[in-house]
Structures are given as structure tokens and as C-alpha cells.
Amino acid sequence: MKIKLTKNLAIALLSAIFLLSACGDEKGSHTTSSVSEPAKTFQWKMVTSWPKNFPGLGMAPEKFAKNVDVMSNGRLKIKVYGAGELVPGFEVFDTVSQGTAEMGHSGPYYWKGKIPSAPIFGAIPFGMTTEELNSWLHYGGGLELWREMYKPFGIIPMAGGNSGAQFTGWFKKEINSIEDLKGLKMRIPGLAGNVLAKAGAVPVTIAGGDIFSALQSGAIDASEWVGPYNDLAFGFHQAAEYYYSTIWHEPGTGLEFLINEKAFNELPQDLQKIVEIAAKAVNADTLDEYNARHHVALKTLVEKHGVKMRTLPAPVLAELKKYTAQVIAEQVAADKGFAKVWKSYSEFMAGMRSYNDLTLKEYYQNR
Ligand code: CA
Numbered sequence: 001m002k003i004k005l006t007k008n009l010a011i012a013l014l015s016a017i018f019l020l021s022a023c024g025d026e027k028g029s030h031t032t033s034s035v036s037e038p039a040k041t042f043q044w045k046m047v048t049s050w051p052k053n054f055p056g057l058g059m060a061p062e063k064f065a066k067n068v069d070v071m072s073n074g075r076l077k078i079k080v081y082g083a084g085e086l087v088p089g090f091e092v093f094d095t096v097s098q099g100t101a102e103m104g105h106s107g108p109y110y111w112k113g114k115i116p117s118a119p120i121f122g123a124i125p126f127g128m129t130t131e132e133l134n135s136w137l138h139y140g141g142g143l144e145l146w147r148e149m150y151k152p153f154g155i156i157p158m159a160g161g162n163s164g165a166q167f168t169g170w171f172k173k174e175i176n177s178i179e180d181l182k183g184l185k186m187r188i189p190g191l192a193g194n195v196l197a198k199a200g201a202v203p204v205t206i207a208g209g210d211i212f213s214a215l216q217s218g219a220i221d222a223s224e225w226v227g228p229y230n231d232l233a234f235g236f237h238q239a240a241e242y243y244y245s246t247i248w249h250e251p252g253t254g255l256e257f258l259i260n261e262k263a264f265n266e267l268p269q270d271l272q273k274i275v276e277i278a279a280k281a282v283n284a285d286t287l288d289e290y291n292a293r294h295h296v297a298l299k300t301l302v303e304k305h306g307v308k309m310r311t312l313p314a315p316v317l318a319e320l321k322k323y324t325a326q327v328i329a330e331q332v333a334a335d336k337g338f339a340k341v342w343k344s345y346s347e348f349m350a351g352m353r354s355y356n357d358l359t360l361k362e363y364y365q366n367r
Helices: 002-026 059-071 089-098 130-139 142-153 191-198 208-217 228-234 261-266 269-304 314-334 336-358 360-366
Strands: 042-048 076-081 103-106 155-162 169-171 185-187 202-204 242-244 254-260 308-310
Touching: 042 059, 042 089, 059 076, 059 103, 059 155, 059 254, 059 269, 076 269, 089 103, 089 155, 089 254, 130 142, 130 155, 130 254, 130 336, 142 155, 142 336, 155 261, 155 269, 185 208, 191 202, 191 314, 208 228, 228 269, 254 261, 254 269, 314 336, 336 360
Parallel strands: 042 076, 042 103, 185 202, 242 308
Antiparallel strands: 103 254, 155 254, 169 242
């Protein structure tokens, strides 16, 4: 008993010395917590554009919330909602802007009607690859521009994962010439939809969870989604015969965390840093997972389900590239924000392209 008391006393004394020295070091500038005041806790809601716990896309916000909970010692708890649980998938932006939910997880190109430049932060046809996009966002001025574009809506965006390059998608009939796109009803988001419209197709925007039934019922003739890992999970091979692997419309799709600015500013500095670091960790983790799963899922689609693989003919791709240049020129002329972001993006891409043409392009052919 005597020994125990002595030990407890020693611990108490050591703690007191530590606290005193800590206060002395920081000159009283640190005010977030003290022994007598329990740390404030925060309960947030995060709405998403994906089915609850959907592989990759839907697990990114779940992992984020779990990591934040552990890193903050339970001081910031975030409840994640799948699309339609609290609000529909395409209402994520407004919900976070209004503060009904403190956070969201989605894809920037879904907001092109609100913010014309938004798709540039997600995916642009014939644009940057995943690695190039991440480098532009974090070391090329992209993130600063992204925050500038979302600021009028009271939202702070952060990179929230990347699916890697996405497949052209699923078609009920083969595409052998640009004529085959005429009248084709295809689910496709972002500026790629504007590009397809120029080719005479009818771009349709529907949430991921509704694609399968639309494809199966014939309401649409074709659909893109993500790539083998996610496409297999939705079972698209049961609704369309041909799978086009060509990369053009989403060469490296960036996802996003949306954070209500007011809610973020109410967090103490350490929790703000935890949110930022957890977002960056999930951004990297999601890509690692997609890279690991896509090729395995593709093998399953081909070998187990007998999916017919196709690529777009070169003349079709050349036409799509021509239309993409037209769409971007129109956007630059129509919106100052788009023009500003595009200048930064396109200059960065030009530098990356010369470098990667010299290095990785040759390596991919040689290895
Ligand atoms: Ca997609």
C-alpha cells in the first residue's frame, strides 16, 4: 500500500512538472485543452454520392471517418451516409453548402452546372492522368484554385481519392465509326457528356446506383462508370455485351471531400490538421486499392463472365479529341473561372506531357 501511494505520488509529480514545462515552452499560447476542462467533441454528418459501403468510392469516406475518430481520440466523430440515405447523391454539394451536413464525398464534375470549372479538378477528356492531377493539385497551384472556386459556396474542397484511368464503358452494340454514336443514349458525366453531344449522342446523368436498371431496361444504350473493380460490383456485364477499355473521357478521376467552411473553422487547429492529413491519406489509399483491384476484376470479367473486350477505333478517338478541344474553347470563352483554372491546368499538363513522353511512355513500351 505504501509503495503504491509513493508510485502514484511520483506519477502526479512528474505530470505536474511536464504540464508546467509545456506551458512554459509555449508561453501560454496553447489554449485548446487543460486538465480541468475536458476537450470539446464534435459530431459531424458526411453525405456521399455513392451507395453505402460501395467498394472503393463508398469505402473512402468510411475509412476517412474511422481514421479521424482514432486520430482525434473520439473528439471528432463523423457519421457517413450513402446516397439517398439523407439526401440524393447529386444533392451533396448543396447540403454541405447549406451546412445541413458538415461534410460530403463526391466527384467535382457533378457540379459543372453550378461551377463550370469544377470538372477540371476531377477529370477532363484527354486531360491529366491520376499522378499528374495529384501533382498539379498539391504542388502546381490546383488546390488553391479549387478552394477559390468553391469559396463563394462556403465549401472547402480537398482531394478525396482517385479511381485511376476509367474505361470508356459498357455498350449494347459495337462502335465502329463516329456515326454509331449518333442518337446513342449514354450515361456519362462531366465535359465528356458535352463532347459526346457534339458527336450526336445523348448524354445522360444518372446516379451510380441507378445505372444497372437503366441499362438493363434499355432506357440507356451505354454507360460509363469507373472501371473493372466497380463495374464488376454493379454487374454491368449482365446488362451490356461489349466493354470498351479505351481511356479518353476520365484519364484519372479525382474524387473530393467537401467541408462546410464554417464547421471547419469551428474546429481547433489540431482537429483541422487531422482532417487534412486523413483526407490526404485516403486520397493515396483509394488509388492504391483501385490499382490493385482493377486488373484482377478485369480478369474475372473476361475469363469468368466472357465479356467481349473492345477498343474505340482511332478515327473515332480523333473525332472525340477534336470535339473536346471545341468544348474546352467554349467553356474558356463562357466562364472566367474556367479560363483561369484551365490556364493553370493546361500549362502544367504541357510540362508533364513532355516529361512523361520522354520517360514513362518509353518505359511502358520497353518493359
Ligand atoms: Ca466515371
